[in-house]
Amino acid sequence: MIKIVHDRPGCIGCTLCAEQAPGQWEMDKDDGKSNLKCGKKEGEIFVVEIAESELAVNELAARDCPTKVIKVVKETGSFK
Amino acid sequence: MEKPIALVQISNPEDMRIAPLALLFVGDTLKKAGYEPKVFHVNSEKLQAAVKDILSVDPMLVGLSVITGNQTRESANLSKMLKAEKPELPILWGGVHPTLLPRETVKEDYIDYVANGEGDTIILDIVRMLEGKVKPEEILGLCFKNNGVPVVNAPRPLIEDLDQLDLDFDLINVEDHLEREWSNKRVLGFITSRGCPFDCKFCYNLRFNLRRWRAMSEKKVVEKVKYLKDMYNIDGIKFYDDLIFSDPQRAIRILEEVKLPWYGEVRVGMLDEPLVKKLVETQCRELLLGLESGSNRLLAMMKKLQTVDHIKRGIRNLTKAPDVKPVGSFIMGLPTETKEETFQTIDLALELSQVNPKARFSFGFYLPYPGSDLYDTALRMGFVPPTKTEDWDCLDRWAGNLQLTWLDWVKDSAYFRRIRDYFNLLPLREVNIPILSKIPEKRLREKDFEHPTELQILSSLQKKYSHKDNLFSKVVLKSLPYIRSPSQPAYA
Numbered sequence: 001m002i003k004i005v006h007d008r009p010g011c012i013g014c015t016l017c018a019e020q021a022p023g024q025w026e027m028d029k030d031d032g033k034s035n036l037k038c039g040k041k042e043g044e045i046f047v048v049e050i051a052e053s054e055l056a057v058n059e060l061a062a063r064d065c066p067t068k069v070i071k072v073v074k075e076t077g078s079f080k
Numbered sequence: 081m082e083k084p085i086a087l088v089q090i091s092n093p094e095d096m097r098i099a100p101l102a103l104l105f106v107g108d109t110l111k112k113a114g115y116e117p118k119v120f121h122v123n124s125e126k127l128q129a130a131v132k133d134i135l136s137v138d139p140m141l142v143g144l145s146v147i148t149g150n151q152t153r154e155s156a157n158l159s160k161m162l163k164a165e166k167p168e169l170p171i172l173w174g175g176v177h178p179t180l181l182p183r184e185t186v187k188e189d190y191i192d193y194v195a196n197g198e199g200d201t202i203i204l205d206i207v208r209m210l211e212g213k214v215k216p217e218e219i220l221g222l223c224f225k226n227n228g229v230p231v232v233n234a235p236r237p238l239i240e241d242l243d244q245l246d247l248d249f250d251l252i253n254v255e256d257h258l259e260r261e262w263s264n265k266r267v268l269g270f271i272t273s274r275g276c277p278f279d280c281k282f283c284y285n286l287r288f289n290l291r292r293w294r295a296m297s298e299k300k301v302v303e304k305v306k307y308l309k310d311m312y313n314i315d316g317i318k319f320y321d322d323l324i325f326s327d328p329q330r331a332i333r334i335l336e337e338v339k340l341p342w343y344g345e346v347r348v349g350m351l352d353e354p355l356v357k358k359l360v361e362t363q364c365r366e367l368l369l370g371l372e373s374g375s376n377r378l379l380a381m382m383k384k385l386q387t388v389d390h391i392k393r394g395i396r397n398l399t400k401a402p403d404v405k406p407v408g409s410f411i412m413g414l415p416t417e418t419k420e421e422t423f424q425t426i427d428l429a430l431e432l433s434q435v436n437p438k439a440r441f442s443f444g445f446y447l448p449y450p451g452s453d454l455y456d457t458a459l460r461m462g463f464v465p466p467t468k469t470e471d472w473d474c475l476d477r478w479a480g481n482l483q484l485t486w487l488d489w490v491k492d493s494a495y496f497r498r499i500r501d502y503f504n505l506l507p508l509r510e511v512n513i514p515i516l517s518k519i520p521e522k523r524l525r526e527k528d529f530e531h532p533t534e535l536q537i538l539s540s541l542q543k544k545y546s547h548k549d550n551l552f553s554k555v556v557l558k559s560l561p562y563i564r565s566p567s568q569p570a571y572a
Contacts, residue, residue, distance in 0.1 A: 067329065
């Protein structure tokens with residue numbers, strides 16, 4: 001199982017994630033931050049499960065996110 | 081012992097106090113690998129002396145860091161002068177300009193090699209190539225000539241871990257690079273990160289850093305700044321990162337630790353009340369803000385991801401930080417920009433200057449940097465790129481003279497320069513001299529910029545007046561009310 005975790009308040013709205021992985025990310029028209037599509041709110045963070053085929057683009061989004069508010073969590077529970 | 085490697089950056093006389101930071105990174109790599117880098121920060125008005133100085137160390141290679149603009153011409157001139165004196169001396173160009181145009185740059189007969197992208201690690205490969213240990217075709221990011229034909233190797237990946245780099249200030253005389261700023265006397269430049277994640281369509285960074293923001297660890301930055309405080313007794317710091325606030329929380333944590341008055345760049349849309357409070361707490365003294373335009377259409381076109389409302393709110397919020405001087409940067413003359421939109425920018429700047437009287441504004445005309453989306457638009461609308469490297473000096477925000485072929489309502493950049501000059505004179509409002517105080521604002525409000533003689537007189541007087549304690553200034557101050565533009569009978 002692969003999960004994406006989004007700590008949304010720290011997003012600066014640079015749009016990189018929405019361009020790299022449009023399947024999971026879109027920009028919010030109101031506050032300009034990114035939204036994790038179908039993300040389930042768990043406390044302050046949003047979480048969604050993704051398929052293996054969506055891993056690469058989301059790893060790219062996590063790598064390039066300047067505030068590191070995107071994490072890709074694999075089955076083992078390790079953060080990448 | 082191998083011969084030293086000369087690392088060169090040319091600056092205008094007024095910028096000689098700003099440390100040549102890019103060279104300090106490159107020099108550090110060389111030094112750690114056992115080579116002997118020599119940094120030459122060259123005054124653009126003293127090229128002949130620089131040639132003598134550089135040749136006096138008998139370098140095995142001369143590497144120049146070059147950004148598009150005035151530096152392009154000066155670096156070309158210096159390279160030609162070095163080649164004339166010593167034709168066999170290898171000349172390497174690196175930095176923004178050769179990265180934007182690697183093939184065109186290496187074509188020049190006075191340039192042997194181009195480092196395409198970051199120079200920090202490629203420099204070692206190039207030196208080893210000159211030692212015969214590596215072949216040029218094996219070096220990622222290198223451009224060279226093969227029997228006179230330019231060869232552009234595959235690009236070198238960006239450096240992921242900036243902690244492997246260091247700014248070696250021992251390579252320069254730090255005392256020569258300390259600035260007097262604010263109420264501080266020993267302010268030094270620094271860089272903690274590279275690149276910017278945003279996608280502004282006018283920016284050369286899109287090609288240079290590929291939207292990849294990479295940062296040194298907070299620990300490394302804090303330790304280095306503490307070292308600079310101990311070693312050089314610095315009492316202020318200027319962060320020349322492309323956008324240090326790419327990660328605002330990181331920036332704040334660093335600023336809280338270094339405890340020095342500072343300058344840096346932030347996006348105006350980030351300036352909410354909590355951040356402004358942090359700016360105050362961390363002793364921010366000056367903030368660079370890319371405001372860009374007073375037209376929402378143009379802001380959207382350049383994908384700035386901010387609106388005029390964001391700009392107004394940010395500048396208004398900064399009034400709660402009385403020690404912070406906001407410096408807003410505007411671009412005029414973008415492809416498709418109308419005269420009315422330029423006027424919107426002027427009106428916005430005037431409004432902001434009243435909301436926040438400490439705010440200052442820098443106006444530049446649009447510069448078509450190769451590799452940006454708007455460059456392609458400019459090309460489609462008639463921009464003819466220079467064919468010779470030195471002629472790219474037309475892309476200079478301060479001194480360039482560009483034919484704005486993409487606009488049908490203005491011929492060249494002189495029109496925008498006059499607008500900028502009137503804005504530069506705007507602080508004269510604060511001087512209580514009837515005529516002088518009113519002219520710049522009147523011209524800007526009426527959008528009446530056809531008074532070059534008046535502008536010339538006022539600008540030269542302002543320069544003198546800026547030192548109002550001297551005798552000359554006192555005389556000028558008394559005379560100013562009687563000076564009138566030839567084209568305007570009176571202003572009172």
